[in-house]
Amino acid sequence: MACKHLAIHGSGDAVPELAKLLPDPQLSSWARIALEAIPGRRPGEALREAAESLEGRLLVGTINSIGVRRDAIAVNLLETLLKEEDAEVASAAAVALGNIANDAAARALRESLFTAPSSVRSAFAEGCVLCAERLDAAGRSDVAAEIYDQVRTADVPTQRIVEATRGAILARKQAGLPLLMETFQSPNNELFQLALSTAREFPGVEVDQALAAEMVSAAPDRATLIIQAMADRPKSVVLAAVLDSARHGNKRVRLSAIEALRRVGNESCLPALLEIAVDDDADLSQAAEETLAALPGASVDQQIVAMLPKAEGQNLQLLLKLIGQRRIDAINGVYAALDYSDPAVRHAALTALGETVKLNSLHRLISEVVNHRHPDDATVAQQALGVASARMPDRAACVLQLATAMERASEATKPILLEIIGGVGGTKALEVIGDAAMSDDPQMQDTGSRLLGKWNSVDAAPALLELAKTAPKEKYQIRALRGYIGLARKFAMSNVERAKMCRLALEVSTRLEEKKLALDVIKLYPSHATLKLAVSAQQDPELTDLATIAAQEIERKLTADGSDVSGVLSRPQ
């Protein structure tokens, strides 16, 4: 750890001692941690000196550190090491020169590239590429381009050619465009892939025109991918070319273009996409629909609404669907569609209303459910109202509207509205459902008790307990009691509160089944309070054995946790 400490706090005075560790196979890298970090000339001197005598991996490590420090004084030394027989050493030297990237380093690398043995040529090429990159960043793009071109013609692995080609394209700035497009046409797939990624970072707008032209002439497999590259340049993409490809030609290319429009399209693409969305080809129509749903821009929404009055048949259905998916405010237009004789249109309108209607217009959707204008719309209207109600930010106001409508609804519709109120949730909903469960109407009793029984918050506890005691029918009492016990089981609450709920449940239970459920909850949450309750439950003849087992289990768990349970227990006689 001393070396780490010196890395953070050491000065040049520490260098001599650190240098002594460089020949040690176990400690060399620790020393270099400090030597790379300590500023000044002394670490560089030490590393250079060590490089004169070390061999093998230790020498490689030292060279690497020289490269990290970008020690220009080491260039001559590194140039000598380029000729080392040890390929790892020569390779390390090449990469270090690439990191230093001054004129001398560049010269050394360029002179060695074509004569280097095959075992090291890849690293030499890497050094050249690194060097060129730094020169380009320093504004010496002409020299950088020369180096890149050299590498491109060398007998080196394809990946080096890929890197050099990218560099050669970008170093030339706009003049690199012909090389980029030439790379697109390479039969070598790795170079084609390189063209795709480089096109995404190529500056200016000329490249977008070139990509559009290339896409048209490329084989379908390649055109598919060129479109994606085009779409990754959304500010300057040639939209007309993408749109045209979406409309005609090879199916895969069309699919790629349709997907691309999701990112770069605008309202001008609407007519074409609408046409494709009703195409017989399921792949194309689904892709177009998804793109239409995601097409960016408020002007797209405006255009959809503007198209609505004159649309018919499948187109009208599609527009209504989009209004719902895009959450467009077009209530009047959608309501007009409810008067159509075509049920498919009416259903699409109802679904759209479910997604878009606001609280102040909810009454119109409620009316569709309550008044049954068209019997075969009933299910869709109910679903739509359910979706809309669940969306409302003011739950209480929504429930109030639904409850008011419930009063005047038919017997068959009342439970449906109650279900929807259940889906809204909240205090007001709980109140309405509780009242329904206690009403004289058998269907409402059934629906209300069922909804309460599966209520997903502890708020329902008082209503469930009351229902468990006073519901008109035993089966609803049981349902309510089970729901009550379920709340004690599922939700986070204090030990005392949970024990209280279980105690009340036991008091209300008339059947062994529910008593057992309460006992299960008691066992599940061991505490002093539940232990006390288990002990007192032993007094119930039906529960003596089970309560005894529960008490013992709880006692065991509490004792294992170090809790003192004396004074709580009493054994049965």
Place this chain on the structure above:
Amino acid sequence: MSNNQSQVHRRHFLKTSATAIGASALAPTIIPSSALGRDGAIVPSERIVVGGIGIGRRGGYDLGCFLQQQDVQFVAVCDIKQKRRGEVKQIADEHYGNQNCATYRDFRDLLDRKDIDAVLIATGPNWHATAAMMAARAGKDMYCEKPVTKNIAQSLILAETMRRTGRVFQAGTQRRNLPHFAFACELARTGKLGKLKKVYAHPRGMQAMMSGWLPAEPEPEKDIVDWDMYLGPAAWRPFNKKLLDGFNFEKGGGLVGGGVLEWGSHCVDLCQWAVNDCLPPVEYNAPKNGELVARYENGTKLIFREKGWIPLGSCPVRFEGETGWVEAGDSGKIVLSSPELLAGHEVAEIGGYPATYHVRDFLDCVKTRGQPKGNAVAACNAHIACHAANIALHLGRQVKYDNTTHKFINDEPANRLRSEALREPWRL
């Protein structure tokens, strides 16, 4: 805002099949019948050939996600442990019904294979950056587990290397491809919360975690456990079995120990996305009252905090703007300051942070050469933020970072912590 921009998009034009991911938000991707070979298998030209490096516990999970994808052919595994090589080979062979999965002890042999297109890197954190860059130089794309780097210099070199080599890099920060996190980040990015004031990340610990040096034990035979290769770029220390597996060698965090990186690399990544992937914060303060506060150039604060979260599971994030806030976590749920923010949108709640979508995103980008969501630049910026925070934590004071020079301003001690020498013969 479109109602499904935060959904994971399907790529109909790619000849892939969506896997059974159980999310109602996604429907199966359609494969045109022309793309299918006999019996519906993906034709070889459309397959991505994958090798695995260091497939342990986490890697095993990632591998499962890869094997679910029909267009993946997993052909090789490399591990320094013989036992693990055998275990992973068995998984692959059973999956394909053959004996074809090759095994390697030295990952350079795996990288030498011309047929391998991409690698899954799930080694210990000390290897992530080095292995990723070697894979890139070997012409492979990679899915690399987090934390992807040990220090600021590694983060910068990683981004540079992926640019230079044109390779596709996906960090294992899979939350960017989960709908509820994506929705939360989109609210922040698109101004729905008003001007963004604060973004919060849960680091899961703000202490440095240093492995150090344990007593020497007899070193196993190389073929059983290759200790030298296991150490890799980490400075030498004697073999001790306690150092095998899991998170060792300064918890991925170089000289200072990566306390903030554990969940920070996930949560800060999401915070970065919320601030539109801008450059990392320019100021980092030592922790105070359980919070480490950093500040972006535009004044927005990045706050690492341990407590005070709504219980939404692990890796929670919170974004606060002038008019609203959102909080999300690994339970799949989000909590909003107002239901209006949901605006009737349906956001799929996918709990448990599955990596399936992230793997699919990676594979799609391998084909299109686009940038996946956890790309090298995004990972670089998120990791720099974590490393800089760790440096402030270690030094116990404020540090200021310059995103142009990539150095701390007039702060030699902090700058010394930006990088760390690698053990020979490894380099970045």
